[in-house]
Amino acid sequence: MTTSALDQHRHQNASSPHLAAALATIKERGVEHVYYQSVSITGRVVGKVMPARHLERAAVKGVQQHRTAAANLQTTREGILLGGGVNAPEYTAIPDLETFAVLPWDTSFARIFCRLYEPDHLAEGAGAPYACDTRGVLRRVHREFTERTGLEMRAGCEPEMTWKGEGLEGRFRPQSSPSYHIEHLERNRPIVKKVIAYAQELGLDMIEGDYEDAGQVELNFMYDHADLTADRLITYRQICKQVARELGIEASFMPKPATGMMGNGCHHNFSLWRDGVNVLENPGVTELHLSQEGRHALGGLLTHSAGAMLVNGSTVNSYKRYWDGGQFAPSKINWGMDNKTCTVRLSANGRLEYKLPDAAVNPYLSHAVMIAAFEDGLKKEIEPGEPDQGSSYVGAQDTRFPELPMSLGEAISAFRRDDVITSALGDELSTLLVDYHADEWARFCGHVTDWERATYWDDTP
Template sequence: MTITDPHITPAVQDDPAVEAIRRRTDSQGTNLAEVFRSRIASELEDNTALDRHREANTDNDTVAELKEKIERSGVEYMYYMVPTLRSRTVAKVVPAKHFVRNLEKGVNFTRNALMDFQNDIHGNPIGANINSKEFVAMPEADSFDQLPWDESIGRIFCSTYEPGHLGGIAGRPNVHDSRAHMKRTHSLLKDVFGLTMKSGTEPEMVWVGESITPKTIPGYNPAYQVEYLEGMRPIYKRIHEYADALGFEMIEGDYEDRGQIELNWNFDDIENTTDRLVTYRQICSQVAREFDVEASFMPKPFIGEMGAGCHHNISLWDEAGTNTFEDEGVQELHLSQLGRWAVGGILKNSPAMMLIFASTVNSYKRFWDPGQFAPARADWGLDDRASMIRISSNGRAEVRVPDASVNPYLSHALLTAAVADGIGNQVEPPEAGAQGIDLPRTLGEAVEVFRNDEFVRTALPPELADTFLEMKDNEWAQYCGVLTQWEFDQYWQAIP
């Protein structure tokens, strides 16, 4: 990969998307990637953020619109939800009649909730302790939905802030809020570069239960077989039913391996895609309860079978609604100049991003199982499933490393920052199909790369990066201290 001069090279100035970036660079008088990074840091120090959210929530039209939705739905209780760093969701349940009060005051959470109350191997809380102050979660009125499996329950996503009584940090964004940070980085991509990121994810998962156990043929992969898909028919129909009720546009699905299915919905702005992925996981958990089966998003449950990935198909759109990843009138498979710079930025920063894309010990088992379509190098190709980034069709780049356990807010925040780096610095990737550098192959390796990387320290709030690093370093330490059956098989009677 090469990084060129910060001024746009003449050879590509006739490209409308590149020309638009050049004009923005000239107007700023500096590298747009630097503007983007500095803006991220400054917005984390905005003491007026909580007040502005409260003001928006208490607008008369906002209150009236939410009131009408709640009354029309018949919802009696509401979950005020916040995603955690480990990609779970915490919530408080409040009678729906109190929504006006909550729009103004929010709901308070113990700070450890965003870290799932995780302790280290010595029993000490990670990221917060018993003396840590609560944070306030402010609901986002436009995220209200009624749960289709119990129409008396509604849910609403929240963004979190430091309370007004906490001195110098009062009113600032909570630095551990991954969802809010993703929204912040995307807003800056629009403002600084004039680009909107859209994505579609491909969540794969495994279902296990007596009623759905497939009878497969040894030596054959059951992928795409109608018979196996038929065995999952009651489950995928119920998932579609709930997803449609929650505003998804379900488009296609298939059977991938033993008990594994992938159901997809249409791509959208990353704010919508990430919330839908989190919601999809909750839908699957509910459907599993209804059918008395288990639903797992474990990345690699079985050796010799497909892992559960969650490919991110991304594209960048300009203010006129044009997809900047493709050149107008070009039919053959390709990637535009702006797209190549974006890919260059992702490849350049991919080793450090692996701790987010593949965030568990189990995640890395995907990369040690040959022939299972899991990339292990930082490379890209044209419709090449061996590559980390596959240009599967004109106008989109499929990032194939993220797995089923990914925190989509963190992954999309880093992808946003990486394309900003790539475009701002004109990072030219290697030729399509060229072999790239090796990516970390264990969680321990990913921890060390993340620990020493400057990019993640500017793309994420430093405190969030430190806490996530501590959580994952601790997870690796826990794993290293576990005895496995493999060790007994290898060493129990190895000598003499």
């Protein structure tokens, strides 16, 4: 008799040393409640709260939740509840016990990440991984990539975001920028202190940060295995929202908060490792370079960047960031040697920086589609061509690669055409992504904006 993935996870949890450690922590620190959380297709954290005394039972039995939570219980303009409808079965959320952590701002609460499975009672597919569990999808894609290639992806994120509140507004010389200005960091010192303190208590190795534009602060943490980096980015966002509540201000990961200011990106810095060696780098070469294996992985990434834009720029607002040329966001698909205007920048030997993902990105999906693109590039030995010189904001798109989608509607079409990306994510998740974002695009196209009123209200005759 075949044991389901759900049963295997339950069995592992029942005898896991992480369960004993979590129970001991609950007792020692007086934890009273636990959030059982997963991540929807848009990066929203969803789940339930339970008294901590039930952790041992929940670790094996799991937590039930309606499967449409994977799509934020979003209803389309036609009244369709995305993700299966009202009568769809619930999924079973099983905790990954090694992610148990006490919340530093209220030690009576803890949180734990879960993976999602089809429920036991289904006639077909009972106990299988839930296809729209984005966190589970990254684990699967990464594991299969490693099995086929011997490689693992390590990544670090640069989460830019906007803070808004009394006393945070600074003045600076016209036609200049407040970027790197310590005075502006000082205005945001209460934010920086709290975010770093909470992040370090939750296991993020904070390394550096700066002030980048009006209200925009970037605080970075150390790179790691892509699965861990994705979890930490979700944790970082939750920390920032908590800090905003405590300080009585606002924290937003909206990709383009206002016209004329820099957008909020989430650049993914990545490398590929085999047997403890970074294969992007040629040993003994000191000048900026990329190995042959690295070039093929890069060629795959560039080839599939258009198809991946539904993930990297998942909102209507995302594309305002790419339109505003000169604000350090890419406007075409290319790469360069330490060229900050390119889609991909070789920033140091052994490390590439991917600049398309924005601040609202679901990090599980972004890393999953990158891995799928790498593997296709390695398999087909796709060459990225010569690196771009000078500004990418002038000149034509390299015709070997698709043009960058410049709206959510174009991104949906590009995603549908990319069999490598959709195959990696699976039919059910790919369909849900298209349905969700097509409805969002339709809603936007039918909405009258302030710009339209200002432009057309009195324009005729």
